[in-house]
Amino acid sequence: xxxxxxxxxxxxxxxxxxEELEAFIGGYVAGEVPDYQVAAWLMAVVFRGMxxxxxxxxxxxxxxxxxxxDLSGLPHxxxxxxxxxxxxxxxxxxxxxxxxxxxxxxxxxxxxLGHTGGTIDKLESIPGFRTDLSERDxxxxxxxxxxxxxxxxxxxxxxxGLLYALRDATATVQSLPLIAASIMSKKLAGGAxxxxxxxxxGSGAFMKTPAxxxxxxxxxxxxxxxxxxxxxxxxxxxxxxxxxxxxxxxxVDEAVRCLQGxxxxxxxxxxxxxxxxxxxxxxxxxxxxxxxxxxxSGRAFATFEAWVRAQGGDVSQLGHLERAPxxxxxxxxxxxxxxxLEALEVGxxxxxxxxxxxxxxxxxxxxxxxxxxxxxxxxVAAGDALAxxxxxxxxxxxxxxxxxxxxxxxADEAAAAPELVLETLA
Ligand code: URA
Numbered sequence: 001x002x003x004x005x006x007x008x009x010x011x012x013x014x015x016x017x018x019e020e021l022e023a024f025i026g027g028y029v030a031g032e033v034p035d036y037q038v039a040a041w042l043m044a045v046v047f048r049g050m051x052x053x054x055x056x057x058x059x060x061x062x063x064x065x066x067x068x069x070d071l072s073g074l075p076h077x078x079x080x081x082x083x084x085x086x087x088x089x090x091x092x093x094x095x096x097x098x099x100x101x102x103x104x105x106x107x108x109x110x111x112x113l114g115h116t117g118g119t120i121d122k123l124e125s126i127p128g129f130r131t132d133l134s135e136r137d138x139x140x141x142x143x144x145x146x147x148x149x150x151x152x153x154x155x156x157x158x159x160x161g162l163l164y165a166l167r168d169a170t171a172t173v174q175s176l177p178l179i180a181a182s183i184m185s186k187k188l189a190g191g192a193x194x195x196x197x198x199x200x201x202g203s204g205a206f207m208k209t210p211a212x213x214x215x216x217x218x219x220x221x222x223x224x225x226x227x228x229x230x231x232x233x234x235x236x237x238x239x240x241x242x243x244x245x246x247x248x249x250x251x252v253d254e255a256v257r258c259l260q261g262x263x264x265x266x267x268x269x270x271x272x273x274x275x276x277x278x279x280x281x282x283x284x285x286x287x288x289x290x291x292x293x294x295x296x297s298g299r300a301f302a303t304f305e306a307w308v309r310a311q312g313g314d315v316s317q318l319g320h321l322e323r324a325p326x327x328x329x330x331x332x333x334x335x336x337x338x339x340x341l342e343a344l345e346v347g348x349x350x351x352x353x354x355x356x357x358x359x360x361x362x363x364x365x366x367x368x369x370x371x372x373x374x375x376x377x378x379x380v381a382a383g384d385a386l387a388x389x390x391x392x393x394x395x396x397x398x399x400x401x402x403x404x405x406x407x408x409x410x411a412d413e414a415a416a417a418p419e420l421v422l423e424t425l426a
Pocket of ligand 1: 082083084110113173178179180182183
């Protein structure tokens with residue numbers, strides 16, 4: 001089927017066959033189908049959706065667009081993926097925590113997408129950290145260090161690497177089948193037996209309601225089950241940012257503090273919940289006390305350092321990575337309680353400061369971002385600091401400030417902080 005016929009078929013709500021998807025996606029990876037035709041098809045998928053069968057076929061085609069790693073020689077392999085959020089640095093905490101608990105964490109991560117951050121961009125804010133490992137190095141590090149995270153490569157799920165960047169630049173991220181296929185193709189190619197999915201819900205997530213998030217989780221669980229993997233999914237809140245730091249280097253530093261037992265509370269609680277789910281599914285000791293001991297004894301942080309070192313990162317800079325030199329403090333215009341703190345707006349603010357991409361292939365600025373001093377439920381007096389922006393003068397600063405101001409809603413009545421973990425599905 002020609003590319004124009006694929007676009008037309010999906011535009012009219014048709015269901016693609018495996019052969020059609022193989023030819024189209026294969027043609028894209030081979031450079032025979034251009035970006036603009038794939039972008040048009042992606043937009044048609046956003047509007048018309050895909051059936052469950054079609055989504056599973058697309059996932060399989062994307063997973064098979066490169067090599068499939070065989071990790072069967074390693075014990076208790078666990079992979080984790082988030083559907084994307086703001087301030088979501090859980091992988092940086094969870095990967096070494098799981099490894100310290102006896103799992104082997106071998107994971108392929110993505111870059112920032114839309115208003116959400118990406119683990120690879122965060123890791124690259126550590127000087128020297130390499131995210132382009134070969135399959136051989138990936139396997140060897142999983143074996144020797146117990147934790148490895150690499151970016152998309154031409155070898156592993158290359159179709160997702162290409163589609164991911166194109167979706168980011170064409171506003172075609174927000175689609176349940178495209179998100180499910182993107183995530184699960186990477187997970188299937190990555191080869192881990194156990195997969196823990198953090199499905200985000202709320203204004204800062206791609207899934208705005210628990211019902212949508214549950215449907216996405218069930219779709220991914222179904223794909224994983226068909227591929228004979230142990231999959232667990234948690235639905236977690238993304239109406240306000242996770243933790244207090246948003247922006248690549250700022251988030252790595254916050255993850256370091258979390259691994260040293262210094263919170264923030266919501267980040268720590270979510271990491272512990274994800275770790276419990278992953279370890280239990282992998283057949284390892286998953287008690288909260290054991291996990292807390294790994295943090296308080298310094299073993300989880302020592303594993304983090306070993307991992308960073310193994311990928312070439314400069315551990316001497318952890319905890320104080322370079323930040324953008326200009327600071328601006330946003331202050332409360334009145335006294336009251338923080339009733340809302342829109343994760344989407346905070347994410348957009350960091351993106352326009354240069355912490356995310358507007359065009360495919362844009363370089364990002366690791367040092368810009370926002371530190372939140374107040375979150376939902378906190379009481380503030382007029383003039384108190386709500387947030388600090390780290391910026392570099394002109395670039396996007398005015399828009400970022402306006403977005404950040406708009407992100408906060410102050411009210412007279414105290415508001416409850418949102419429930420962090422809404423549901424666990426298996
Ligand atoms: N994370 C991914 O890897 N892909 C998506 O499409 C969304 C979040």
